[in-house]
Every structure is written in structure tokens, then in C-alpha cells.
Amino acid sequence: xxxxxxxxxxxxxxxxxxxxxxxxxxxxxxxxxxxxxxxxxxxxxxxxxxxxxxxxxxxxxxxxxxxxxxxxxxxxxxxxxxxxxxxxxxxxxxxxxxxxxxxxxxxxxxxxxxxxxxxxxxxxxxxxxxxxxxxxxxxxxxxxxxxxxxxxxxxxxxxxxxxxxxxxxxxxxxxxxxxxxxxxxxxxxxxxxxxxxxxxxxxxxxxxxxxxxxxxxxxxxxxxxxxxxxxxxxxxxxxxxx
Numbered sequence: 431x432x433x434x435x436x437x438x439x440x441x442x443x444x445x446x447x448x449x450x451x452x453x454x455x456x457x458x459x460x461x462x463x464x465x466x467x468x469x470x471x472x473x474x475x476x477x478x479x480x481x482x483x484x485x486x487x488x489x490x491x492x493x494x495x496x497x498x499x500x501x502x503x504x505x506x507x508x509x510x511x512x513x514x515x516x517x518x519x520x521x522x523x524x525x526x527x528x529x530x531x532x533x534x535x536x537x538x539x540x541x542x543x544x545x546x547x548x549x550x551x552x553x554x555x556x557x558x559x560x561x562x563x564x565x566x567x568x569x570x571x572x573x574x575x576x577x578x579x580x581x582x583x584x585x586x587x588x589x590x591x592x593x594x595x596x597x598x599x600x601x602x603x604x605x606x607x608x609x610x611x612x613x614x615x616x617x618x619x620x621x622x623x624x625x626x627x628x629x630x631x632x633x634x635x636x637x638x639x640x641x642x643x644x645x646x647x648x649x650x651x652x653x654x655x656x657x658x659x660x661x662x663x664x665x666x667x668x669x670x671x672x
Contacts, residue, residue: 481524489520506575508613511583526582535588572605623637642668
């Protein structure tokens with residue numbers, strides 16, 4: 431019964447919140463067009479942080495954040511994370527600790543209202559079916575990182591819906607070195623339990639977000655760079671095992 435009530439309350443508040451902040455969305459979409467996307471990014475990112483924590487609270491999720499990254503407040507980085515479930519994006523928005531955008535699948539760009547907010551905070555909707563578009567979008571991601579915008583990428587490409595990670599896409603992390611930023615491996619532990627596979631409800635529970643020490647790709651030896659996706663995956667796995 432608690433799961434049912436929590437789930438109903440979640441969706442009612444979710445869409446009510448979107449309607450109530452619609453005037454704010456329209457304002458920032460206009461500001462982005464007139465003044466440029468960078469000038470309209472800070473407040474939408476702040477809204478995203480509030481939204482992320484609100485979604486976790488509504489879903490009965492208690493998030494434990496452990497930060498070992500050693501980052502300064504203004505350093506732009508590429509967050510590289512495993513992807514267990516539906517709550518991963520709210521967790522990052524609410525507990526990432528800074529303005530950030532996502533390299534997300536193109537399907538998220540079709541969700542009304544949500545996709546507009548994602549565009550405002552600097553998200554890239556990656557089209558894996560169109561190689562030419564994909565190359566252009568990767569260049570756009572690199573440009574955002576160079577501008578000082580932190581980004582999040584899920585190299586598995588889709589949600590695992592469980593504790594076992596899928597293979598990381600080879601070469602997907604090279605954008606960090608091209609942008610001249612460090613990589614922060616992130617372990618999201620037990621986030622899949624917040625909305626279990628095959629379930630329609632939110633049972634609640636605890637999940638961990640572990641930010642590992644930042645890695646500078648430029649300082650790695652040639653052999654490690656060649657297998658960067660495996661190197662970062664192993665760091666993330668260490669957080670899941672701990």
C-alpha cells in the first residue's frame with residue numbers, strides 16, 4: 431500500500447511541478463534564444479538540482495554521497511558512471527554538486543517539457559543511428575566541456591537494471607582528453623532497487639553515489655590510454671564491490 435501511495439503521489443507531483451514551472455521554462459527558452467545558451471544556464475541548472483532531490487524524496491530514496499574526487503568547485507570534468515536505473519539522472523542532478531549536462535540517448539529528447547529543461551542545462555541527445563550526427567554531437571560535447579560545463583556520460587549506453595555492468599563503449603571517453611578535462615569515475619550503487627526491473631512502483635530504499643579520485647587522461651601511459659574504457663570501468667566496479 432505504501433508503494434502504491436508513493437507512486438501515485440510521485441507522478442501527481444512530477445507533472446504538477448512541470449506545469450507550475452512552465453512560465454519559467456518559457457522565459458529561459460526565450461532568454462537562451464536571445465542571449466545565447468550559456469547566459470541562460472545557471473538558473474535552469476539550479477532548478478535541476480532542486481528537481482533531482484525532489485524526485486529522490488518523492489521516490490522514497492535516501493542517497494548517500496561519498497566524494498573522493500578532490501575537485502575544486504569550478505573545475506569542469508567528465509563524469510563517467512555506470513547506469514543502473516531510472517533514478518540515475520535525478521541522483522546526478524540532485525547530488526552531483528555542480529552544474530552539469532548529460533550525453534543522453536535521443537529518446538529523452540522527445541519527452542515533453544523535460545527535454546526542454548535538459549536542453550537548457552546543456553544536454554546532448556546522442557543519435558547512435560546516424561554516424562554523421564553523432565560525430566557532430568561529440569564535437570558539441572567537447573565544446574561544452576571547454577566552455578567550463580561539466581558533463582555526464584553513461585558508457586554502457588543503456589540501463590543495466592541490476593548490479594552487473596555491461597561493457598563500456600570503446601572510445602567513448604576520449605572526449606575528456608580532447609577537451610582537456612579530467613574524468614571522475616562515479617559508482618552508482620543500488621540505484622536500480624529504487625525502481626526494480628518489471629516493477630511499476632517505487633518501494634524506496636538507499637542508494638550510494640561514490641565519486642572516485644579524478645583521473646587525468648593526459649597523464650596516463652600509452653597502454654592505459656588504449657584501454658581507457660576498461661581502466662575507468664574497473665575503478666567504478668571497485669565502488670560497487672566495496
